[in-house]
Amino acid sequence: QKEVEQNSGPLSVPEGAIASLNCTYSDRGSQSFFWYRQYSGKSPELIMFIYSNGDKEDGRFTAQLNKASQYVSLLIRDSQPSDSATYLCAVNKRGRDDKIIFGKGTRLHILP
Amino acid sequence: DAEITQSPRHKITETGRQVTLACHQTWNHNNMFWYRQDLGHGLRLIHYSYGVQDTNKGEVSDGYSVSRSNTEDLPLTLESAASSQTSVYFCASSGNNEQYFGPGTRLTVT
Numbered sequence: 001q002k003e004v005e006q007n008s009g010p011l012s013v014p015e016g017a018i019a020s021l022n023c024t025y026s027d028r029g030s031q032s033f034f035w036y037r038q039y040s041g042k043s044p045e046l047i048m049f050i051y052s053n054g055d056k057e058d059g060r061f062t063a064q065l066n067k068a069s070q071y072v073s074l075l076i077r078d079s080q081p082s083d084s085a086t087y088l089c090a091v092n093k094r095g096r097d098d099k100i101i102f103g104k105g106t107r108l109h110i111l112p
Numbered sequence: 113d114a115e116i117t118q119s120p121r122h123k124i125t126e127t128g129r130q131v132t133l134a135c136h137q138t139w140n141h142n143n144m145f146w147y148r149q150d151l152g153h154g155l156r157l158i159h160y161s162y163g164v165q166d167t168n169k170g171e172v173s174d175g176y177s178v179s180r181s182n183t184e185d186l187p188l189t190l191e192s193a194a195s196s197q198t199s200v201y202f203c204a205s206s207g208n209n210e211q212y213f214g215p216g217t218r219l220t221v222t
Contacts, residue, residue, distance in 0.1 A: 032209055043202055043213035044155070088155065092209070100211055102147075104154035 003027060004091050004103035012109045019076040021106050023089030026070070032092035033065055034100065035074045037085045044088055048074065079110045114139040116214035118203050124220045131190040133217050135203030143206045144186040146170075146178060148199040149216075155202070161186055193221045 005024050013019040021035075032051050036044035050056045050063040050072070062075040072091075076083055086105040093101055116137040125131050137144065146158040147170075157170030159178040167178050175197060177189045190197055198221045203214040 034211070043216050046210055046212070049209065090211075099157075099160065100145075100206075101157075102155040104152075 002103075003093075003101050004089055006087075006089050006103040006106045008104060009107040010109050011106055012111055013079050014111050015079055015081060017079055019079045019083065019108055019110070021074040021076075021087050021089075021108065023072045023074075023103055024070055025072070025089075025091045027091070027093050028067075028070065030070075030091045030093055033063070033072045034090040034092075035061075035063060035072075036088040036090060036102075038088060038105065039085045076108075081110050081112050084108060084110045116203060116205055116212055118201075118214040118217050120217060121215065122218045124222060125193050126222055127193060127195060129193050131193050131219065133188045133190075133201055133203075133219070135186045135188065135214060136184055137203075137205040137212075137214075138184065139205050139207060139212065140183060141205035141207040142183065144180070145204040145206070145211070146176070146186065146188045147202045147204065148172065148197075149202060150199050158188065158201075159186075190219075193219075195221050197221050 003026050035048040037047050038044045048063040050065045053065050056063045060077045064073045086107050088105045089103040090100045119134045142163045145160040147155045149155050156172045158176050161167050161180040201217045204211050
């Protein structure tokens with residue numbers, strides 16, 4: 001089982017709709033969870049992190065964490081064409097802090 | 113503003129040559145990382161460091177080495193470049209559980 005799994009996509013969502021991106025992880029001891037956005041040809045950019053079960057909202061973005069199900073999701077409300085990118089889920093493993101394991105990413109395409 | 117820089121941004125080299133990619137951060141972070149990113153594989157950790165004189169191997173460390181002589185720099189050396197090392201390389205640093213990436217170096221080994 002891969003440590004961090006994401007559907008590679010592409011996920012196509014109409015402009016203005018909610019985009020839902022999902023991620024599962026294998027290490028039950030994982031403590032911190034991150035979502036990065038990566039535009040084509042650019043470096044990953046941190047957009048959200050979450051540590052506790054439940055929801056965390058930041059503007060149009062909501063991260064959701066369910067540790068019992070080992071599941072993390074990112075919701076993007078009112079999707080815009082500028083949200084078209086690859087979204088990387090990342091997890092801090094048990095043990096030393098700040099060693100982050102990345103999923104392969106989900107490509108999101110917002111349809112104008 | 114604090115930042116991470118990488119140089120060169122693009123590099124073409126021949127098989128068998130030694131290549132060093134530079135990474136410099138002004139965040140004053142103790143933790144620094146090198147990743148490579150390839151289609152179908154995502155970001156893979158090559159080496160990482162938690163402080164001066166500390167280096168650790170990641171999941172794809174064969175053929176690569178790093179050294180950490182100060183807080184700001186973590187150069188990545190390819191001892192004898194191979195075509196399989198053609199990739200985009202990202203340096204990152206982290207503090208307060210937030211990780212920031214440099215702009216990347218596109219390396220082509222011919």
